[in-house]
Amino acid sequence: MGYPHPIHPRETVVLSKHFGDAGARTYDGWVERGGYQALRQALGMTPAAVTEAVKTSGLRGRGGAGFPTGLKWSFMPVGDGKPHYLVCNADESEPGTFKDREIMRWTPHQLIEGCAIAAYAIGAEVCYIYIRGEFTDPLAIMQAAVDEAYAKGALGADVLGSGTRIEMVIHRGAGAYICGEETALMNSIEGKRGNPRIKPPFPAQAGLFGMPTTVNNVETLAAVPHIITRGGEWYKGLSLGNPKSTGTKLFSVCGHVMKPGNYEITMGFPMKDLIHDLAGGMRPGRTLKAVIPGGSSVPIMSAAEAEAALCDYEGIVEQGSQLGSAGFIVADDSADMVYEIYRLARFYAHESCAQCTQCREGTAWTTKILERILSGQGKQADLDLLLDLADQMTGKTICVLSDSCAAPVVSGIRKFRDEFDAYLSGARGPVLAAV
Amino acid sequence: MSGQAAPAGHPDVPYEPVFVGKTRERLEALFPKYPTRQACLLPALWMVQEARGWISPQAMAEVGEVLGLTPAYVKGVVTFYTMYHRHPVGRHVIQVCTTSPCHLCGSSDVVDALLTHTGCGELGATSPDGRFTVIEVECLGACGFATPVLIDDDFIESVTPERVPGLLARYA
Numbered sequence: 001m002g003y004p005h006p007i008h009p010r011e012t013v014v015l016s017k018h019f020g021d022a023g024a025r026t027y028d029g030w031v032e033r034g035g036y037q038a039l040r041q042a043l044g045m046t047p048a049a050v051t052e053a054v055k056t057s058g059l060r061g062r063g064g065a066g067f068p069t070g071l072k073w074s075f076m077p078v079g080d081g082k083p084h085y086l087v088c089n090a091d092e093s094e095p096g097t098f099k100d101r102e103i104m105r106w107t108p109h110q111l112i113e114g115c116a117i118a119a120y121a122i123g124a125e126v127c128y129i130y131i132r133g134e135f136t137d138p139l140a141i142m143q144a145a146v147d148e149a150y151a152k153g154a155l156g157a158d159v160l161g162s163g164t165r166i167e168m169v170i171h172r173g174a175g176a177y178i179c180g181e182e183t184a185l186m187n188s189i190e191g192k193r194g195n196p197r198i199k200p201p202f203p204a205q206a207g208l209f210g211m212p213t214t215v216n217n218v219e220t221l222a223a224v225p226h227i228i229t230r231g232g233e234w235y236k237g238l239s240l241g242n243p244k245s246t247g248t249k250l251f252s253v254c255g256h257v258m259k260p261g262n263y264e265i266t267m268g269f270p271m272k273d274l275i276h277d278l279a280g281g282m283r284p285g286r287t288l289k290a291v292i293p294g295g296s297s298v299p300i301m302s303a304a305e306a307e308a309a310l311c312d313y314e315g316i317v318e319q320g321s322q323l324g325s326a327g328f329i330v331a332d333d334s335a336d337m338v339y340e341i342y343r344l345a346r347f348y349a350h351e352s353c354a355q356c357t358q359c360r361e362g363t364a365w366t367t368k369i370l371e372r373i374l375s376g377q378g379k380q381a382d383l384d385l386l387l388d389l390a391d392q393m394t395g396k397t398i399c400v401l402s403d404s405c406a407a408p409v410v411s412g413i414r415k416f417r418d419e420f421d422a423y424l425s426g427a428r429g430p431v432l433a434a435v
Numbered sequence: 436m437s438g439q440a441a442p443a444g445h446p447d448v449p450y451e452p453v454f455v456g457k458t459r460e461r462l463e464a465l466f467p468k469y470p471t472r473q474a475c476l477l478p479a480l481w482m483v484q485e486a487r488g489w490i491s492p493q494a495m496a497e498v499g500e501v502l503g504l505t506p507a508y509v510k511g512v513v514t515f516y517t518m519y520h521r522h523p524v525g526r527h528v529i530q531v532c533t534t535s536p537c538h539l540c541g542s543s544d545v546v547d548a549l550l551t552h553t554g555c556g557e558l559g560a561t562s563p564d565g566r567f568t569v570i571e572v573e574c575l576g577a578c579g580f581a582t583p584v585l586i587d588d589d590f591i592e593s594v595t596p597e598r599v600p601g602l603l604a605r606y607a
Contacts, residue, residue: 004579083470095534095574133481133518134530134575136588169468174477175518177573191476191502193515209470254536254578261579296535327578329536343535347573353515 003102005261008278012238014248015222016264019106025141027148030109036154038225042117043162050121054224056232058239058246063089063180063217064295064325066313069224075204076122076212084124085213087189087203088115088221090131090138091173091180094295095347097327099250099262100218104131104138107222108145112168114221116159117228119166122214126167130185133174143170177351181399182215184353195353196399217325219250240268245312249326253279256286256332267312274311275330286332290416294324296344297404299411300337320411337416338423339431341408342370348405359402362393366409368435373423376430383413383420450493453486454479454501462501472502476512480519489520517572525561525568527606529553530585531594534574540581541595546571548596549584552603566606 003019018024024033042050055070076084088111092100103111111129119127129146131139146168149155157165171189173179179188183197186208207213227235239246245267251274254260258280265274275281275288282288291306292298299321301309309319316323331340349363369386372378390406397403413420422428454462462482465475479502483494490513496506513519520528531549533542546569550556553567561568577583580592586606594602 092576093574096536096578098577098579101576132576133516134572134585134590136585136590167468172477172481174480174516175572176516188477189474190471191473191504191512193512209474252579254581255539260581329539329578331539335539340535340539343533343538347534350573 003106003262005259008263010269010273010278011264012248012266013264014226015103015107015110015219015250016262018110019102019262021106024107024109025145027109027145027152027154030107030113034229035109035225036113036160038228039113039116039154040160042120042228043160043164047121047123050117050228053232054121054227057223057227057235058232058243059220059223059227059235060245060313061217062219062223062249062325064094064297066323069216069220072204072216073118073122073214075202076214077204078123080212083126083209083211084122085208085211086115086119086122086124086127087182087185087208087213087215088127088129088218089180089182089185089215090129090135090142090218091185092135092218092325093132093177093180094297094325094327095344096252096254096292096329097295097325098252098254099326101135101138102250102262103218103222104135105141108142109149110222110225111142111218112145112149112155114224115168116155116166117224118214118216118221120159120164122212124214125165126169128169128171128189128208130171130173130179130189132179133172139170139172146170176353177347178353178399178401181401184399185215186213193353195355196401198398223247238266240266240310240312242268242310242312242314244314249311251311252325252327253330254328255330256282256335257330258283265311268315269311271309271311271316272307275306275328279328279330282332286334288330289333289335290331290337292321292329292331292408293326294322295327296329296347297400297407298322298324299407300341300415301411302415336431337412337419338370339374341412342367342374344408345370345405348401352401356397356402358393358396359405362389362402363405365389366393366405370409371432371435373420374430374432375434376423376426377434378424380424382424383417386413450491450497452497453483453494454497458482458486473504475502476504476509477516480509480513484519489523523561525565527567527587529567529569530572530575531569532573532575532577532581532583533571536574536578537581537583542582544596545582545584545594545599548599549603552599567603 023029051073059069060066179194184194188194203213288303305319345367349367354360393402393406495509499509554562555569575583584594
C-alpha cells in the first residue's frame with residue numbers, strides 16, 4: 001500500500017498488506033495473519049525444491065541489480081562441509097528509496113520468515129541482518145521480533161521442531177552508503193572499513209568470513225514466504241506481459257508529488273499512472289520535469305521518457321534509464337536541475353570509500369566543477385570536462401559508486417543543457433558563493 | 436585553563452574503562468554470534484558511544500585491547516563511519532537530511548531553523564550551552580517523509596521549520 005496513504009485500488013498488495021497495522025508486528029499477530037506457514041511448508045521440502053520454486057517465480061533482486069534470486073541461491077555449493085552464511089542487506093541508503101524501512105518496521109516477521117526460508121535453501125545456519133545505523137526504529141523492532149521468534153521456537157537450534165538450526169543476528173551499521181554494496185557490507189560485518197572487494201571471488205565462493213555466502217535485499221527476502229505458500233507460478237503470473245519482470249514491487253515515490261509513499265504494483269505498471277494517479281501527481285500549477293527512477297544512481301529521465309515508460313526492469317531501460325531500487329525522485333518545473341545534480345554529486349563524493357582513484361578524484365572534481373558553475377564562474381569547457389570525467393568514472397572501478405555519480409551528470413547535461421547554459425551565460429544568477 | 440576541570444578525554448584525566456561489569460558482559464554475550472572477535476568491533480564501538488557520547492583515542496585503544504586489535508586499526512575503522520563521533524558532542528545530536536529528495540522538499544529551511552533555534556549557528560557546531568550539535572547527513576532513507584531528522588535515537592519524520600521549536604523543547 002502507498003503507506004502512509006490507504007491502499008489505492010490499482011495497487012496489488014502482497015508485501016505491504018499490513019503496513020500501518022501495528023498488530024502485525026508481534027509473533028502471534030503475524031501467525032494470525034497467516035505468518036510462519038511458509039516456513040513450516042519450506043522445512044518440509046528439500047532445499048533444492050525451495051530454490052526451484054523461487055527460480056520458477058522469476059523473482060529478481062530488489063536491491064537494485066535485478067539478478068535472478070533463485071539462480072543466485074543455486075550458486076551456493078552443496079555438501080562442501082563449510083559454514084554457509086545468509087546476509088540480509090538492510091542498509092537502505094539509496095537516495096529516494098525508503099521501502100525496506102517500511103517492511104522492517106511494520107512486518108518484521110515477514111522478513112524473518114523470508115530470511116529463515118532462504119537460509120534453509122542455501123544451507124546456512126547463520127543469517128546476519130545488516131541494518132543501517134540511522135534506522136533506529138527498524139533496528140529496535142527487528143531486534144524485538146528476532147528475540148520473540150527465538151522464544152517461540154521459530155529460530156534457534158530446532159526451528160519449528162524440524163531439527164534445522166537457523167541463528168539470526170541483527171548487526172548495526174554506523175553510517176556509510178557504500179556498505180549497501182554487498183562486498184563492502186561483508187567487510188563491515190567482519191569489523192573492517194567498508195571497502196568493496198574485487199570480484200571474483202563471488203560471495204557464493206568466498207564471502208563473509210571467507211565462506212560461501214548469499215546476500216539478498218530485504219524486499220527480495222520478504223517476497224519469499226508468499227512464493228512458497230502461493231507458488232512460483234502464481235508470482236510469475238503477476239507480470240503484466242513481460243515474463244522477465246515478474247511479481248509485485250514496492251515503488252518509493254518522493255520529491256514533488258502530492259502523495260509521496262510506497263506503492264506496491266505489479267511489474268509492468270505504467271509509470272505515468274504511478275506518478276500522476278497513485279502518487280497524486282504534481283502540486284497545483286506545476287508540471288513534471290524529470291524523474292530519477294532507480295534511486296539516484298541511474299540516468300535522469302525527462303518527463304516524456306518517464307510518461308512513456310513501463311515500471312519494470314526492461315521497460316525503464318527502453319526509456320534510457322534503469323529500475324535500480326525503484327526509488328523515484330520526482331522533480332517538477334520549479335526544480336533547479338543543475339543544483340540537484342550538484343547535490344547528488346556531493347552525495348557520491350561524500351560516500352566514496354576512496355580506494356579507487358577514478359572514484360575518489362572523479363566524484364570530488366565533479367562536485368567542484370558543478371560548484372564553480374553554480375557560483376557563476378563556470379566556462380563552456382566545463383561541460384566537456386564533466387563529460388570527460390564521467391567517462392573516466394564509468395566501468396573502471398571496483399564497485400559502481402563512481403558510475404552512479406556519472407549517470408545523473410551525463411544524462412543531466414544531455415537532457416537539461418539549457419539549464420547549464422543559463423548559469424554559464426550569466427542568464428541565471430549564481431546560487432552558490434564564489435569558490 | 437587553570438581552575439577549570441579538564442574535560443573527559445583530556446590526557447590529564449585518568450581513563451575510566453568502558454568494558455567493565457554489565458557492559459563487559461553485554462560485549463562477551465556477542466562473541467558466540469560471530470566466528471571472529473574482530474566482527475564485534477562495530478557493536479563494541481556503539482557500546483562506547485552509548486556510554487560516553489563519543490569515542491576517544493583512549494577508548495579506541497581499550498576496544499582494541501578487548502578485541503585483540505591494534506589502536507591504529509580501530510581508529511582506521513572508526514574514521515570510516517560517519518556516525519561515530521571522534522570529538523565530544525552536545526548532549527543531543529541532531530542529524531538532518533539534506534540529500535536531493537529532501538532538498539527538493541525544502542530541507543534547507545529546516546536546517547536554517549535548526550541552526551537558529553539551537554543556537555549552533557553552523558553545521559557541525561555545538562551550541563554554546565552544550566545542549567545540541569547539529570550535523571547534516573546524507574540520505575536518511577525516509578524520503579517520502581521529508582524532511583527526516585534524527586535527534587539522538589528519535590527518528591522524526593516530516594519536519595518543517597515551523598515544527599522545530601516544539602521539537603527542540605522536548606530535549607533538555
